[in-house]
Amino acid sequence: MTKITYVDKDKNSKTIEVENGLTVMEGAIQNNIPGIDADCGGSMACATCHVYVEEKWFNKLPKAEEGEIDMIDMAFEPKKNSRLSCQLIVSEELDGLTVTTPEKQS
Amino acid sequence: MIKTDVIIIGAGPVGLFAVHQLGIKGLKSIVIDNLDKAGGQCIELYPDKPIYDIPAVPECTGEELTGKLLEQIKPFKTKFFLNERVDEVKQEKDNWIVKTNKSNNFLAPNIIIAGGVGSFEPRKLTVKEAEKYEGKSLFYSVKNKENFKNKNITIFGGGDSALDWALELSKFSKIYLVHRRSDFRGAPHTLSEIKKKEKEGKILIKTPCQLDSIVGNENIESINIKYDDGKKEKINTDIILSFFGLIMKLGPIAEWGLNMDKKTIDVDPEKFETNKKGIFAVGDICSYPGKLKLILSGFHEVALASVECFKRARPNEKYRFEFTTSSKTIQGRLGKK
Numbered sequence: 001m002t003k004i005t006y007v008d009k010d011k012n013s014k015t016i017e018v019e020n021g022l023t024v025m026e027g028a029i030q031n032n033i034p035g036i037d038a039d040c041g042g043s044m045a046c047a048t049c050h051v052y053v054e055e056k057w058f059n060k061l062p063k064a065e066e067g068e069i070d071m072i073d074m075a076f077e078p079k080k081n082s083r084l085s086c087q088l089i090v091s092e093e094l095d096g097l098t099v100t101t102p103e104k105q106s
Numbered sequence: 107m108i109k110t111d112v113i114i115i116g117a118g119p120v121g122l123f124a125v126h127q128l129g130i131k132g133l134k135s136i137v138i139d140n141l142d143k144a145g146g147q148c149i150e151l152y153p154d155k156p157i158y159d160i161p162a163v164p165e166c167t168g169e170e171l172t173g174k175l176l177e178q179i180k181p182f183k184t185k186f187f188l189n190e191r192v193d194e195v196k197q198e199k200d201n202w203i204v205k206t207n208k209s210n211n212f213l214a215p216n217i218i219i220a221g222g223v224g225s226f227e228p229r230k231l232t233v234k235e236a237e238k239y240e241g242k243s244l245f246y247s248v249k250n251k252e253n254f255k256n257k258n259i260t261i262f263g264g265g266d267s268a269l270d271w272a273l274e275l276s277k278f279s280k281i282y283l284v285h286r287r288s289d290f291r292g293a294p295h296t297l298s299e300i301k302k303k304e305k306e307g308k309i310l311i312k313t314p315c316q317l318d319s320i321v322g323n324e325n326i327e328s329i330n331i332k333y334d335d336g337k338k339e340k341i342n343t344d345i346i347l348s349f350f351g352l353i354m355k356l357g358p359i360a361e362w363g364l365n366m367d368k369k370t371i372d373v374d375p376e377k378f379e380t381n382k383k384g385i386f387a388v389g390d391i392c393s394y395p396g397k398l399k400l401i402l403s404g405f406h407e408v409a410l411a412s413v414e415c416f417k418r419a420r421p422n423e424k425y426r427f428e429f430t431t432s433s434k435t436i437q438g439r440l441g442k443k
Contacts, residue, residue: 074351
């Protein structure tokens with residue numbers, strides 16, 4: 001189990017213990033975290049699980065592959081620290097990771 | 107009023123296979139979809155991406171899968187109503203009446219909702235002034251090129267649609283191409299054409315930046331774009347074209363009185379019927395314990411739903427389970443001798 005913190009647009013934060021091997025998106029869906037829609041179910045086809053990753057964590061994450069970067073183009077208000085949470089796989093190394101959800105997903 | 111045995115909402119892979127499963131049982135169906143072609147997410151979101159988990163098909167793309175499914179249902183000569191969205195569902199005794207946004211009416215004892223995550227709509231620009239100009243000088247698709255001649259046009263986006271239209275419209279208009287990063291995603295040939303046009307001064311590329319605001323009264327006069335470093339730039343523009351792909355909206359389905367959990371419809375895993383008798387939900391849009399959003403699960407769901415559809419459409423006939431390998435009746439329906 002790894003602690004992941006989800007912060008919404010109003011700065012409300014929720015810290016959840018997510019099972020290793022799940023994605024940050026799945027952790028949110030299973031725990032009814034609002035702000036992550038994940039319409040396509042994690043197939044990197046919709047950009048509705050878009051999150052902003054805290055800077056100090058952003059550089060520690062495995063780099064986004066091309067398909068993810070292309071999809072982030074479609075996301076709502078993408079920024080430099082944008083990622084799709086369906087591509088972030090939870091592991092011990094991510095303990096303490098904080099992600100912020102955008103104002104809306106679509 | 108068009109009468110049929112089953113109204114299928116959604117022309118994705120599961121909706122298409124529904125036609126097959128109903129057809130081999132001798133049931134007629136029609137298919138309604140909001141997009142302009144069959145295939146659903148397979149065609150719209152990942153036509154070129156390979157799929158590896160269709161049983162007995164080691165690898166195929168979304169486009170290939172759609173093509174094969176269409177071929178498989180050809181014998182049933184099913185009528186498709188594309189570019190149409192179902193707006194209303196009403197009960198009339200043992201039948202359902204479905205009304206679309208194009209005012210077509212359908213009557214059937216069964217509805218199969220194979221709606222995926224809802225209908226696709228263009229992702230809109232988020233600056234608040236955008237809505238005011240939509241359809242007048244701001245567009246999310248190009249319907250008639252003639253309206254885009256001899257103008258200053260700003261195109262947003264970095265994918266195929268943005269690049270293709272930048273090239274096409276640069277033949278007779280001045281184009282600004284704005285993208286949030288410096289890399290574009292397109293076929294190598296398209297990218298080299300864009301470079302060529304840029305050298306000729308026909309396409310001006312602005313990256314990495316995003317739309318900041320739109321200025322104008324009745325029509326757009328100019329826009330401000332904002333670079334990553336915070337610097338702003340004004341561009342005189344008559345028309346904005348924005349290509350940020352499609353989003354899925356559940357739309358009117360939420361108002362049909364079905365039991366729903368978030369964006370999915372509750373069904374029983376035996377008949378895939380909703381809380382309304384004769385309305386079924388299959389594929390990504392349905393939920394039941396253990397549900398997996400896989401195309402192959404949708405195929406299974408629709409096979410079972412079609413049995414109940416038969417019972418409702420032919421209450422005086424007995425349903426007989428048959429194999430396609432041995433049933434002369436089924437083979438006849440498939441046009442095989």
